Amino acid sequence: MTDSPVPPPAAAAHEEPLETPTPAATDSTPEPAAAAPIPDAEPAAAAPTPDAAPAAAPEPTPDPDPDAVPDPEGTTFADLELRPELMQALTALGYEEPTPIQREAIPPVIAGRDLLGQAATGTGKTAAFALPILHRMGAVARDARGKHPAALVLVPTRELAIQVSEAIHKYGMPLGARVLPIYGGQPMQRQLKVLNAGVDVIVATPGRALDHINRGSLRLENLDMVVLDEADEMLDMGFAEDLESILDATPDGRQTVLFSATMPGRIGKLARKHLKDPITIQIERERTASGEEPQVRQNAFIVSRFHKPAALGRILDVEAPTAAIVFCRTRDQVDQLTDTLNGRGHRAEALHGGMTQEQRDKVMGRLRSGTAELLVATDVAARGLDIDTLTHVVNYDVPAAAEAYVHRIGRVGRAGREGVAITLAEPREHRMLKTIERVTKQKISVEKIPTIADLHARRLEATRAALHELLVEDDLDGARVVVETLTDEFDLMQVALAAVKLAHDGLGGGEPEDEDEIPQPTIRPEHSGPGAGPPGRGGPKGKWDKKGGAGGTGSPGPGGPGRPGGKKHATDGRPMTRIFIGAGRMGHIRPADLVGAITGESHITGRDIGAIQISDKFSLVEVPTPDADQVIAALKAGTIKGKKTTVRREKF
Known part of the structure; x- marks a missing residue:
């Protein structure tokens, strides 16, 4: 396997990985593989007549080849031999087929092996470590479990902590799993109360986890497993020292699982120090040959989950496709969206694995004849479909892997015909669009949702x-x-x-008086240019500047020694505000501590942070002006290196 952050095209053959950030994403039944039609039975052999020659002895059936390699495409969660309670939860959620990272990681982790896995965001790695944690935890009755956690999952952001915690809670409900997310910005007393009552799994950001360890509220003597999720991002955010401190505080015999989207040298260094003879999983991805990329217009629309059905209807009204496939994650989502679209006047048909072959054939016949214009389908059900009249492909959610995206949109734009690919992305999925762009080397244009005026003009x-x-x-x-x-x-x-x-x-072109405008979420722009390398780092090699701190040119200016010339804007023109933090070199404060505290306690990322200046008794940090008050409030509510400190805007 080669080093690649993107899973193989096999991911396109699976439903959305078991990443369940919100209940809305998990209350549907995902698509099982569509069953092949059963051939007609052969006619029964006629009874032999007395004059008939004796039948030849049947040839012996050869023994199965012991060296034959099973087809991984057909692997189900049942094949992974998970506990019945977990299978019950997965069945209730409707999941049957594991993604590649789940298929390869779950067996060795259940067996107790340390694991170093490369997996991009959205490939289903949460289930790859959550299910083994719960499988092993299920061996102990709930009333016999200890008060202190058996597993600790470290993640870079509060959003991911909540998402992973919710997923583990859903999978572990039949086992009575006690799961607690701990992160900055949440009242410490609430976390202390739950910790004191007893938990099985902790999902934490490094800074807050270390705070609890230092105060003795998070005890690790019963810990069996530590998971580092998005390890490269945690290092980019300045959590390296915190991770070392946490790992050093865990028992020597613990199992360690590390997942990272990329495998830079510092990840290897971390793995060599803390993992024991690990299994290494690096999913190889298939690259699209030059010139074979589909010739399609690729657009994306940023829209909240609640407004997706209305947005899709509006987009389809404006695009007016001859025939389109709308890809959904689950069969329940397929049925619900089909009903919604038909209610809006579209001619939509559902296609998923819960249908018989006869039903599938009728649906495809209606689409090819033009009786239906929209096919709402899951990836599994749409395997092998080739529709000459297809003009549009719609991703109702951002595909989990770039290869799944390429495979989907490859159904249009063939033989010189123009095709259109449309993707509806929630604000949190915007980064996944950028990943797809980097992998495919094709631009996905982010457009505004059509307005009522646009719809009227189109009609x-x-x-x-x-x-x-x-x-x-x-x-x-x-x-x-x-x-x-x-x-x-x-x-x-x-x-x-x-x-x-x-x-x-x-022609149905009356004024849409009963419709409201659809909110268009704003997305924070990607930062680029000088000083926009790894978060909080400056210069082309990502080194900390000895005078100007981080993210600036590092040259002293008229603003004073080591201050970036009284800078009030980032290199990309964004207004910046300098905040005062009452801790400096005498308190052993380093730039990484400040970056980790700010990103751990607030919603901004390391890329948003400007220059950092550390003096003996205080520090000055530049943050985007619109976020300054939120950062100050978050830091006041939290701690830096386990201590409360003064935080305010700099006084001139």
């Missing part, structure tokens, strides 16, 4: 096109008497306008 254009076609055909003599009669009383232009309005309304 008028459809009416104009229909009238133009009638005029070209020049078969209008039957209506001449109507026009001649009306022009005796009205102006010819008024007659024409009335006819156009009548045709427009008849």
Whole structure:
């Protein structure tokens, strides 16, 4: 296997990985593999007549080849021999097929091996470590479990801590799993109360985990497993020292699992120090040959989950596809979305593995004949479909892997025909779009959701096109008497306008008065340019500047020694505010401590942080002006290296 951050195209053959950030994402039944049609039974052999020659002895059936390698594509969660309680939970959630990282990681982790896994965001790695944790925990009855956690999962951000905690809770409900996320910004007393009551699994950001360890509220003597999720991002955010301190505080005999999207040298160094004879899993991805990329217009729309159905309906109204496939994650989502689209006047058909072959054939027949214009399907059910009339592919959610995206959009834009690929992305999925762009080396244009005015203009254009076609055909003599009669009383232009309005309304182009505008979420732009390397680092080699701190040029300016010339804007023009933190070199504060505290306690990332200046008794840190108050409030509520400190805007 080669070093690659993206899973193989096999991911396209699976439903969305078991990453369940919200209940809305998990209340549906994912798609099992579509069953092949069962061939007709052969006719029964006629009874032999007395004169018939004796039948030849049947040839012996050869023994199965012991060296034959099973096809991993057919692996199900049942094949991974998970506990019945876990299978019950997975069945209730509707999941059957593991993703590649789950298929390869779960058996060795259950067996107790340390593991070093490379997996991109969205490939299902949460289940790859959560299910083994719960499988082993299930060997102990709930009332016999200790008060202190058996597993600790470290993640870089509070959002991921919540997401992973919710996923583990859902999978572990039949086992009565006690799961607690701990992160900065949440009241410490609430976390202390739950810790004191007893937990099985802790999901934590490094800074807050270390705070609890130092105060003695998080005890690790019963710890069996430590998971480092998104390890490269934790190192980028300045958590290296915190991770070392936490790992040093864990029992020597613990099992360690490390997942990272990339494998830089510092990840290898961390693994060599803390992992014992690990299994290494690096999913190789298939690269698209040059010139074979689909020739399609690729657009994305950022929209909240709640507004997705309305946004999709609006987009389809404007695009007016001849035939389109809308890809969904689960069969329940397919059925619900099909009903919604039909309610909006579209001709949609559902296709998923819960249908018989006869039903599937009828659906495909209606799509190919033009009776239906939309096919709402899961990846598994849409395998092998080749529809000549297809003009659009819609990803109702961002695909889990770049190869799944390429495979989907490859169904349009063939043989020189124009195709369109549309992706609906929630704000949190914006980074996944950027990953797909980097892998495919193709631009995905982020567009605004069509407005009511856009929809009205598109409907008028459809009416104009229909009238133009009638005029070209020049078969209008039957209506001449109507026009001649009306022009005796009205102006010819008024007659024409009335006819156009009548045709427009008849084509379904009436004013959409009952619709509201769909909110368009804003996305924080990607930062680039000098000093925008790894978060909080400056210069082309990512080294800390000895004078100007981090992220700036490092040259002293008129603002004072080591201050970046009184800078009030980042290199990309964003306004910045300098905040005062009452801890400095005498308190053993390093730039990494400040970056880790800010990113751990607030919602901004290391890339957002500007120059850092550390003096003997205080530090100055630049943060984006719109986020300054939120950062100050978050730092006041938390601690830096386990201590409360003064935080405010710098006074000039």
